[in-house]
Structures are given as structure tokens and as C-alpha cells.
Amino acid sequence: MIDLIYVEKAIKAHPRTRAILERFANKTVIECDRYTEIFNPAGQNFRLQKQRPALILARKQEGWVLPAPPEYRIAAGRNFYFSHMLNCLYDCRYCFLQGMYRSANYVLFVNYEDFVTAIEAVADSAATPAWFCSGYDCDSLALEPVTRFAEYFVPAFAELDNAFLELRTKSTQIRDILRYAPLSNVVTAFSFTPDRVARELEHRTPSVSKRLDAIAKLQQAGWAVGLRFDPLIYTAQFRAQYQQLFQQIFTRLNPQTLHSVSLGVFRLPKGYFRTLVKLYPEERLFAAPLEERDGMISYRADLEAEMRDYCEQELLKYLPRESFFPCYPESGGKAHAG
Amino acid sequence: MTDSLCSTQDSSWVNLVVALAAEAKPLQSWYGLKRDATQRAYPVFRNQHIALIISGLGKLNAAAATGYLHALNGSVSNSIWLNIGIAGHAHRPVGTGLLAHQVVDASMGVTSYPPLPFELPCVTERVVTVDTPDLAYAQAGAVEMEASGFLHAAQRYTTRELVQCYKVVSDNPGQDARQLEPAAVSALIGQQLSTLDRLLQQLGRLSNELTELSIEPELLRRYQQHWRFTVTQRHRLEALLKRWRVLAPAAQGWNPDWRRIPHSKQLLSEMSAHLDQLAVERA
Numbered sequence: 001m002i003d004l005i006y007v008e009k010a011i012k013a014h015p016r017t018r019a020i021l022e023r024f025a026n027k028t029v030i031e032c033d034r035y036t037e038i039f040n041p042a043g044q045n046f047r048l049q050k051q052r053p054a055l056i057l058a059r060k061q062e063g064w065v066l067p068a069p070p071e072y073r074i075a076a077g078r079n080f081y082f083s084h085m086l087n088c089l090y091d092c093r094y095c096f097l098q099g100m101y102r103s104a105n106y107v108l109f110v111n112y113e114d115f116v117t118a119i120e121a122v123a124d125s126a127a128t129p130a131w132f133c134s135g136y137d138c139d140s141l142a143l144e145p146v147t148r149f150a151e152y153f154v155p156a157f158a159e160l161d162n163a164f165l166e167l168r169t170k171s172t173q174i175r176d177i178l179r180y181a182p183l184s185n186v187v188t189a190f191s192f193t194p195d196r197v198a199r200e201l202e203h204r205t206p207s208v209s210k211r212l213d214a215i216a217k218l219q220q221a222g223w224a225v226g227l228r229f230d231p232l233i234y235t236a237q238f239r240a241q242y243q244q245l246f247q248q249i250f251t252r253l254n255p256q257t258l259h260s261v262s263l264g265v266f267r268l269p270k271g272y273f274r275t276l277v278k279l280y281p282e283e284r285l286f287a288a289p290l291e292e293r294d295g296m297i298s299y300r301a302d303l304e305a306e307m308r309d310y311c312e313q314e315l316l317k318y319l320p321r322e323s324f325f326p327c328y329p330e331s332g333g334k335a336h337a338g
Numbered sequence: 339m340t341d342s343l344c345s346t347q348d349s350s351w352v353n354l355v356v357a358l359a360a361e362a363k364p365l366q367s368w369y370g371l372k373r374d375a376t377q378r379a380y381p382v383f384r385n386q387h388i389a390l391i392i393s394g395l396g397k398l399n400a401a402a403a404t405g406y407l408h409a410l411n412g413s414v415s416n417s418i419w420l421n422i423g424i425a426g427h428a429h430r431p432v433g434t435g436l437l438a439h440q441v442v443d444a445s446m447g448v449t450s451y452p453p454l455p456f457e458l459p460c461v462t463e464r465v466v467t468v469d470t471p472d473l474a475y476a477q478a479g480a481v482e483m484e485a486s487g488f489l490h491a492a493q494r495y496t497t498r499e500l501v502q503c504y505k506v507v508s509d510n511p512g513q514d515a516r517q518l519e520p521a522a523v524s525a526l527i528g529q530q531l532s533t534l535d536r537l538l539q540q541l542g543r544l545s546n547e548l549t550e551l552s553i554e555p556e557l558l559r560r561y562q563q564h565w566r567f568t569v570t571q572r573h574r575l576e577a578l579l580k581r582w583r584v585l586a587p588a589a590q591g592w593n594p595d596w597r598r599i600p601h602s603k604q605l606l607s608e609m610s611a612h613l614d615q616l617a618v619e620r621a
């Protein structure tokens with residue numbers, strides 16, 4: 001529920017701002033100079049704010065497109081990410097955003113046009129195709145009814161020859177994608193953890209089966225879809241849980257038509273992890289057998305390898321090797337949003 | 339005295355900062371606050387959950403009184419801080435209660451946005467803190483003299499979500515501030531008591547949520563009776579006890595066998611190894 005909307009004065013008259021404010025006609029609107037005045041101050045509590053986040057409408061002034069971190073590289077060649085939004089409607093306990101940001105308010109950068117201009121420039125700057133991943137600092141589609149992000153960016157990519165778009169999501173908000181004819185350079189990648197883990201850790205997200213319904217609809221309409229098993233979560237029953245998850249998925253979807261499937265491990269920078277533990281000391285995930293390696297917190301190396309190997313082996317029972325991307329960062333990566 | 343406040347607040351501690359005795363009066367009787375006779379620097383009133391201080395006019399006085407009250411109450415964690423007072427407004431009717439969504443220090447040019455992640459009990463408004471009374475009503479929002487000083491001081495002591503400013507419109511271009519008698523000020527605040535209750539209930543809920551995450555002081559004392567901990571070790575102990583609470587709630591954070599361990603350092607490393615083992619067993 002959004003009760004408060006902060007609006008940067010500079011984008012008050014932007015058509016996207018106006019459309020959003022119309023949608024929230026009876027809410028309190030507060031003007032500000034820069035979103036950072038609300039978002040950045042120290043001494044805020046992410047956990048408390050997550051109970052009722054405000055929406056902040058802002059203008060992204062620079063850095064529209066950035067090089068993708070290693071675990072977000074989905075293809076060989078040039079990989080980038082862009083964030084039209086900071087923070088997420090959902091509340092996954094492993095999400096690094098809780099450790100990275102001081103505020104749980106949603107920041108939406110409404111100047112989509114500038115993002116597309118930057119994407120175009122990056123795509124045109126070399127002959128090799130470039131991948132642009134959205135969903136690093138948010139879920140790409142979760143707030144679609146408000147943001148109309150896919151509605152704008154999907155057709156924009158139809159005009160780009162050398163650019164590929166990955167939308168990363170746990171959402172079922174695919175209506176705005178289905179309005180268009182399928183594009184070969186747009187992939188919607190859905191993240192999964194086993195049902196029980198999702199219920200315990202991925203608060204407010206659609207169930208695994210609802211996500212599968214959404215994927216099936218996209219596939220039927222001819223859209224490319226990817227699967228992301230990221231992060232792998234350890235429990236004593238992880239084998240049975242992941243086996244059952246893969247079975248559930250691949251009895252519903254045709255593995256041959258999947259664009260890509262990747263696995264990612266649980267890994268958080270130490271500082272973020274500390275913040276998360278302070279915010280949620282009652283969370284079982286953070287009491288798990290974790291250890292620090294090179295400034296990153298992850299599962300104990302033996303458990304991590306066990307999970308990785310098992311899941312990889314299970315997945316390859318269903319998948320051709322060409323569509324499988326392990327995505328294990330050597331070190332230094334930030335884990336999991338989208 | 340209202341019951342609703344006490345019943346919802348349980349463990350949370352509330353600090354109220356007002357500028358004038360007339361603003362304090364209805365709060366004293368509503369919450370059953372008694373004068374703390376030991377305090378001479380400022381008038382301070384209390385009950386079991388609430389302390390109120392009368393700061394005097396102006397942001398410097400508000401900041402100083404806030405600091406004083408904090409020092410007086412020691413290290414109560416997750417305490418609530420609320421500045422309550424009257425304000426002028428260019429167009430809002432007298433008697434309107436307003437929660438600040440933006441506080442502007444007019445002379446310093448500094449703006450703050452108190453986070454409001456709870457059900458709002460009333461309308462919200464821009465609050466402008468001025469150094470001298472402003473009867474021109476040229477500013478947008480509620481104009482008063484304390485909020486910015488209070489806010490900047492109180493935000494040092496607790497998380498920003500628990501620091502709020504509540505203003506009641508006392509004058510506007512149609513109703514002159516100069517004719518405002520103390521009794522009228524008390525009446526204006528008195529009309530807001532149920533809204534203030536609702537606000538304090540919301541803040542109490544947030545405060546309690548944070549307090550419940552801490553380790554019970556009793557348990558910590560038990561450890562401190564047996565071992566001596568440095569500050570860093572005490573933080574580590576708290577972190578380990580929290581992890582233990584998650585992994586084995588039934589153990590209640592205590593193993594009598596450990597009393598044989600002579601030093602705190604050794605205790606912490608045994609605890610840590612024990613929890614690592616538990617983490618794998620109970621994953």
C-alpha cells in the first residue's frame with residue numbers, strides 16, 4: 001500500500017509522473033529537490049519502512065547503463081544492467097537491497113527516454129551484441145501496473161538491432177509484454193527457489209505455480225523465457241526440494257524452448273550481511289552454516305559445492321547443456337535481486 | 339488518563355518535547371504525568387512510559403531540552419520522540435492537527451523528511467521552523483519555532499521513523515496569533531489527544547518490533563555475572579545469543595555446563611563452534 005508519494009520538482013510535469021499521480025489521486029504528494037534527501041540519510045530503518053514504503057518519483061541524472069557484475073552476465077560478450085527503480089515490492093529475506101539501501105522506499109526514475117538513449121548509444125558503440133539486464137536493483141515487473149516499465153521498454157527494444165533485454169522477475173505481471181508480438185531480443189527470466197523456501201523467504205511473491213502459469217502464457221505467445229535458480233538455498237532437505245522443484249517446472253514447461261537456465265549461489269558482501277542480520281536477527285537463513293570468504297558471506301564451501309553439483313546434475317537431466325549457464329562469481333559479486 | 343496508550347505501548351518509552359507550559363498542560367492530565375521534582379534545569383513530567391519536557395521557545399531551546407531529556411533517561415533503546423506544539427498556517431483552519439512530512443529550517447536552509455511508514459492518523463504537512471515569530475503567513479506550510487531543532491537532536495538518539503513532529507494550527511491570517519491566550523493554546527492541544535494517542539500507538543508498535551529483537555537484559559546480566567566482557571565481546575555475545583535463539587529457542591540461551599569455562603574469550607569461541615554445529619544439524 002502506497003500512502004505517500006515524493007516527487008522531485010524537476011519531473012513534476014513529466015507525463016509519466018502525471019500519469020502515476022493520477023492513479024494515486026487521493027494520496028499525499030510531497031515535493032522534494034532530490035530523491036536522495038529522503039532515500040539516503042543515515043539512521044533509517046529498512047525493516048520498519050518495508051511495512052509501508054513510500055514511492056519516490058525521480059529523475060536519473062547519469063549512469064543510466066552500467067557494466068553488469070559477473071553473476072549477471074548471461075551471454076558472452078558485452079553485458080550491462082540498468083535500473084529504472086531502486087527497491088522492490090517483494091520482500092525476499094536474502095535480497096541484498098536490504099543491506100545496500102538505508103531506505104525501503106521505492107525510487108522510480110521516470111525518465112525512461114534517457115535510459116533508452118543511453119542503451120542505444122552503448123549498443124551502437126561496438127559490433128558485438130550487447131545484453132542489458134533490468135532487475136538488478138528491483139524486480140523488473142512487480143510494480144508494472146504503476147511503472148509501465150515493460151510497456152515502454154519492450155517496444156523500445158524492437159527498434160534496437162544490436163541490443164538484447166533481460167527482464168528479471170518473480171512477478172506474474174506479464175500483461176504489458178503479451179500486448180506485443182514476440183521479440184527475439186527480449187527474454188523474461190523468472191527466479192525460483194523450492195516452494196517451501198519461497199514461502200519462508202520470498203515474502204509477498206507469487207507462488208511457484210503462479211510463476212509457472214505466467215511462463216507458460218509467455219511461451220505460448222512465443223516469447224523467450226529464462227529460468228534463474230538464484231540463490232541456491234541450503235536446507236537439510238535441499239536435494240528433495242530442488243529435485244521436486246525441477247520436476248514441477250519441467251513437467252509444465254518444454255525445456256527445449258527455454259532461452260537460458262542459470263544457477264547462482266548465495267553470496268553477500270560482509271557489510272550487507274551484517275546489516276541484514278541486525279535487521280532480521282530472528283531469520284533462520286542468517287543462522288545457517290555460512291562463512292566469510294574474500295569479504296563475502298556464503299554457505300560453507302563444502303555445502304555450496306554440494307548444492308551446486310547436485311542441482312547442476314539434476315538440471316542437466318532435463319536441459320541441453322547449451323542453455324545452461326552456471327553463473328558462479330569467482331569473488332566480489334553482489335547477490336540477488338530480481 | 340487514557341488506557342489505549344498504555345495498553346499498546348508496553349515496553350516502548352515516549353519522550354514528548356513541547357515549548358510552552360500551556361501546551362504541556364492537557365498532555366500532563368491526559369497521560370497522568372507528574373512533575374519530576376528532582377529536575378531544576380527544565381520542567382520535566384513523567385509517568386511509567388512517558389517523559390515530557392518543556393523546552394521554552396525556539397529551535398535552540400528545543401534541541402537543548404531534547405538532549406537534556408535524553409541524558410536524563412539514559413540509554414532506553416528504540417524510544418519514541420515527539421515534538422508537539424502550535425503553529426501558524428496561511429490557509430488551514432485553526433484547530434487542524436498536522437503531522438510533519440517535511441521540516442524546513444528557514445534560516446539554515448536545511449530540509450528533513452521524517453519517514454512515515456505507518457498508518458497516518460491525520461493529514462501531513464510541510465513544517466517551517468523560523469527564528470522569530472512570523473505573522474506574514476507567506477510561507478507554504480505550518481510555521482513554528484521548534485521542530486527543526488528538536489528533529490536534528492532527537493534523530494541522534496533513535497531511528498528516524500520514531501522521531502516525529504505534530505503541530506496544531508493556532509493562527510492564520512483570519513485569527514491573529516497575538517490574541518492567543520494560554521488557555522486557548524491548552525484547548526487546541528487538548529482537542530488533539532485522541533489523534534496523538536493513535537499516532538503514539540503506531541509509533542509504539544514500531545518501537546516494540548525493534549525492542550523484541552534484542553536480547554533480554556536479564557540473560558545478558560546472567561552472562562556478565564559469570565564472565566567479564568569487553569565492549570566488542572559483549573556485541574559478539576549478543577550476536578551469538580540471537581543466533582542461538584533462532585537455532586534452538588528451547589535452550590533459552592543458556593548452557594549450565596559452560597560455567598566451567600574460565601574466560602570470556604574461550605566461552606565465545608565454544609559458543610560459536612556449538613552454533614556452527616547446530617546450524618548444520620538444524621538446517
Ligand code: SF4
Nearest residue numbers: 088092095138337338
Ligand atoms: S530478490 Fe528480487 S524479487 Fe526479491 S525482494 Fe529482492 S529484488 Fe525483489
